[in-house]
Amino acid sequence: MTPPLTPQQVRFFHEEGYLIVPDVFPASDLEPVRQSLHGEINRLARQLETEGRLRARHEELGFDRQLSAIFRESKECGDAIIRSLIGERGGGFYSREIFDLIVHPALLRAIAALVGSEEVVASPYRIRPKLPKFGRGVVPWHQDSGYLAGLCDQHLIITCWVPFVDATADNGCMEILPRTHRGPVFQHHAGGNADFLVIRDQDLPDDPRKAITAACPSGGAVFMTNRTPHCSTPNLSDHIRWSVDLRYKAADVPNNVGLEPASLDAEGNADAKFYEDVNVACYPPEADFLVHSAANPGRVIDYREYSRLRDVFARTRPSFAEVRAWPTLAKAGE
Numbered sequence: 560m561t562p563p564l565t566p567q568q569v570r571f572f573h574e575e576g577y578l579i580v581p582d583v584f585p586a587s588d589l590e591p592v593r594q595s596l597h598g599e600i601n602r603l604a605r606q607l608e609t610e611g612r613l614r615a616r617h618e619e620l621g622f623d624r625q626l627s628a629i630f631r632e633s634k635e636c637g638d639a640i641i642r643s644l645i646g647e648r649g650g651g652f653y654s655r656e657i658f659d660l661i662v663h664p665a666l667l668r669a670i671a672a673l674v675g676s677e678e679v680v681a682s683p684y685r686i687r688p689k690l691p692k693f694g695r696g697v698v699p700w701h702q703d704s705g706y707l708a709g710l711c712d713q714h715l716i717i718t719c720w721v722p723f724v725d726a727t728a729d730n731g732c733m734e735i736l737p738r739t740h741r742g743p744v745f746q747h748h749a750g751g752n753a754d755f756l757v758i759r760d761q762d763l764p765d766d767p768r769k770a771i772t773a774a775c776p777s778g779g780a781v782f783m784t785n786r787t788p789h790c791s792t793p794n795l796s797d798h799i800r801w802s803v804d805l806r807y808k809a810a811d812v813p814n815n816v817g818l819e820p821a822s823l824d825a826e827g828n829a830d831a832k833f834y835e836d837v838n839v840a841c842y843p844p845e846a847d848f849l850v851h852s853a854a855n856p857g858r859v860i861d862y863r864e865y866s867r868l869r870d871v872f873a874r875t876r877p878s879f880a881e882v883r884a885w886p887t888l889a890k891a892g893e
């Protein structure tokens with residue numbers, strides 16, 4: 560069993576705003592997730608092939624290269640697959656294997672130590688296939704709180720970034736600006752690269768040249784706070800830099816655990832009470848769920864309940880409070 564985080568690691572996280580743990584679990588524990596994503600890519604590719612939009616599935620290239628070949632053959636098909644995996648306003652692909660990763664005991668032990676609570680809530684995650692030389696894979700400087708409701712700014716929400724390949728400067732791992740996470744949520748702008756939010760260099764709390772390169776081997780994880788500025792760099796390698804960023808918090812941080820619409824009409828509109836209640840969550844459009852509680856084990860969710868909940872939220876029309884409105888970046892010359 561992987562040893563729990565040491566007090567030194569926990570202290571480092573709180574002082575620096577991040578922690579890289581190279582050996583959270585054996586890299587082989589990620590194989591089921593890789594296979595489940597690969598299976599989904601093949602399913603989507605087969606569908607596009609049947610519709611006559613894709614000539615070949617390129618399955619023989621394997622998980623680390625197949626999507627690039629699809630993209631080279633048809634940008635439209637590559638985009639369709641990536642959109643389906645990542646989701647639009649959230650959602651995206653989920654599977655039992657991804658759920659098993661979210662509730663991996665070694666990860667939950669680390670999260671409990673970092674949030675200082677044994678009751679842990681998991682929040683929406685994002686799958687990131689960063690293709691080689693793929694402009695949209697480059698994520699500009701931001702704090703994750705930029706994407707979350709302001710009421711959660713002063714709470715601790717952990718981003719747990721798990722690579723499915725060894726993440727290096729060459730294939731576009733993240734960069735992190737240390738010791739800058741105790742301040743406010745800095746000025747973000749909408750309309751950064753690939754429409755991501757961006758903190759302009761002049762609005763960063765420190766010189767971006769002081770950033771650390773957050774390389775992390777497969778089997779490890781990069782933990783950050785929601786106010787830790789970070790970005791990710793281009794993939795200059797010949798393979799896809801797959802990763803997922805999972806999110807966790809202590810159970811007393813605002814959340815929508817246990818909330819769901821009393822009813823949904825044919826268009827997916829929920830009752831007013833649901834929207835009122837759910838809008839106190841850090842990210843209302845997606846479900847939070849309890850993943851560890853010795854105090855309330857009966858409320859800890861299993862995969863069946865998780866998939867039911869995801870489907871309910873996916874069918875619910877987005878009548879959620881504006882999570883955050885940032886000004887749009889001025890174009891050059893404006």
Ligand SMILES: O=C(O)CCC(=O)C(=O)O
Nearest residue numbers: 687698703718791802804
């Ligand atoms: O995976 C990446 O390249 C960027 C991840 C990121 O920005 C995040 O997890 O907030």
